[in-house]
Amino acid sequence: RPRKRFGQNFLTDEGVIGRIAAAINPQEADHIVEIGPGQGALTETLAPTGCRLDVVELDRDLVAGLLAAFSVYSGFKLHSADALKFDFAALTDEGERLRVVGNLPYNISTPLIFKLLENASIIQDMHFMLQLEVVQRLAATPGSKHWGRLGIMAQYHCQVDHLFDVPPESFFPPPKVQSAIVRLTPRSESPWPDCSESELGKVVQAAFAQRRKTLRNNLKGLVSAGQLESLGIDPGARAETLELDQFVDIARGLNA
Ligand code: SAM
Numbered sequence: 001r002p003r004k005r006f007g008q009n010f011l012t013d014e015g016v017i018g019r020i021a022a023a024i025n026p027q028e029a030d031h032i033v034e035i036g037p038g039q040g041a042l043t044e045t046l047a048p049t050g051c052r053l054d055v056v057e058l059d060r061d062l063v064a065g066l067l068a069a070f071s072v073y074s075g076f077k078l079h080s081a082d083a084l085k086f087d088f089a090a091l092t093d094e095g096e097r098l099r100v101v102g103n104l105p106y107n108i109s110t111p112l113i114f115k116l117l118e119n120a121s122i123i124q125d126m127h128f129m130l131q132l133e134v135v136q137r138l139a140a141t142p143g144s145k146h147w148g149r150l151g152i153m154a155q156y157h158c159q160v161d162h163l164f165d166v167p168p169e170s171f172f173p174p175p176k177v178q179s180a181i182v183r184l185t186p187r188s189e190s191p192w193p194d195c196s197e198s199e200l201g202k203v204v205q206a207a208f209a210q211r212r213k214t215l216r217n218n219l220k221g222l223v224s225a226g227q228l229e230s231l232g233i234d235p236g237a238r239a240e241t242l243e244l245d246q247f248v249d250i251a252r253g254l255n256a
Contacts, residue, residue: 002172003059003061006058006059006105007036007104007105007106007107007108008105009103009172009174009175010038010039010041010172011103011129011170011171012041012171012172013169013170013171016166016170017041017042017045018045019164019181020042020129020181021042021045021046023127023163023181024045024099024127026045026046026049026051026099027049027051028049030049030052030099031051031052031054031091031092031093031096031097031098031099032046032051032052032053032098032100032101033053033054033055033056033091033098033100033101034053034054034055034056034100034101034102035055035083035101035102035112036057036058036083036105037055037056037057037062037066038057038059039062039065039066040069040070041103042101042103043055043066043069043070044069046101047070047073047075047076048073050073050074050075051075053070053073053076054077054079054091055070055076055077055078055079056081056083056086057078057080058080058081058082058083060080063078063080066078083102083108084112088100088116088122089119089122092122096122097122097124098122098123099124099125099126100125100126100127101126101127101128102127102129103128103129104129106130106131106134106175106177109128109130109134110134110150113128113138113150113154113184114153117153117157117158120157120158120186124185125183125184125185126158126184127181127182128181128184129166129179129180129181130179130180130181130182131175131177131178131179131180132177132178132179132180133146133177133178134150135162135180135181135182136162136180138150138151138154138155138160138184139160139162142240142242142243143241144240145240147240148208148240149201149204149205149208152204152244152247153200154184155244156192156248157186158184158185158186158187159184159187160183160184160185161182161183161185162181162182163180163181163182163183164180165178165179165180165181166178166179166180167179192248194252195248196251199251199252199254200247202222202251202254203219203222203223203247203254204239204247206219206221206222207219207242207247207250208240211239212238213238214235214237215228215233215235215237215238215239215242216228219250222250222254223250223253223254231249231250231253233246233250
């Protein structure tokens with residue numbers, strides 16, 4: 001029986017499972033990590049390619065079923081662990097990059113994405129099923145109500161593509177929200193090599209601390225109104241109107 005505290009909504013719609021598999025397009029040479037395999041709905045489309053496949057599942061009651069179904073594949077390895085504490089880098093061989101996939105438990109998706117963004121340099125791409133609203137935040141553009149810390153930090157590291165939406169009826173039990181599939185592809189070269197990620201994180205966190213306040217107010221203590229003006233940024237503007245490049249400009253200024 002699906003357990004709520006593990007965020008278990010199992011995919012049952014074969015059409016949707018097929019579309020996700022087509023989007024991932026797994027290859028034998030891939031090294032894939034699946035987070036939260038559950039009863040194996042996605043695992044079934046990955047393992048037969050003969051790829052190297054590490055799966056990370058927190059619910060111990062699902063372990064026996066997963067081993068019974070997938071141990072026959074030589075590339076398969078099950079980790080009975082919490083993905084939030086899992087050491088992804090330890091899985092990689094020299095020079096190799098991981099493909100990370102999962103129909104994620106929605107209660108941990110934001111911290112998990114931040115953790116994976118920290119590991120972006122060892123990741124080739126990520127395909128996730130998420131709450132639609134989280135996908136809208138990841139793929140948001142400046143000026144929209146979804147533009148904020150999650151989208152800015154994701155787009156700093158990755159190309160983000162909102163692939164398609166998935167209705168509640170595609171799962172058992174159906175979740176209370178709409179879902180969507182997103183692809184995150186870490187950039188091979190940063191367009192902002194001289195920007196420190198931690199400084200950018202600080203600026204973005206402060207800028208959005210109070211959505212109704214101006215940049216001048218939210219960034220008080222980090223940068224002055226005069227410094228913002230010298231970057232061509234209106235201190236009276238709100239954070240949600242700023243482009244990623246402008247946040248980067250502010251972050252660069254912190255150390256200058
Ligand atoms: N992939 C399956 C599917 O599509 O039917 C299951 C998806 S279900 C939404 C999320 C899965 O993640 C469950 O199997 C749940 O037990 C597992 N899970 C929950 N929290 C986890 C965590 N912290 N680390 C790893 N797996 C977790």
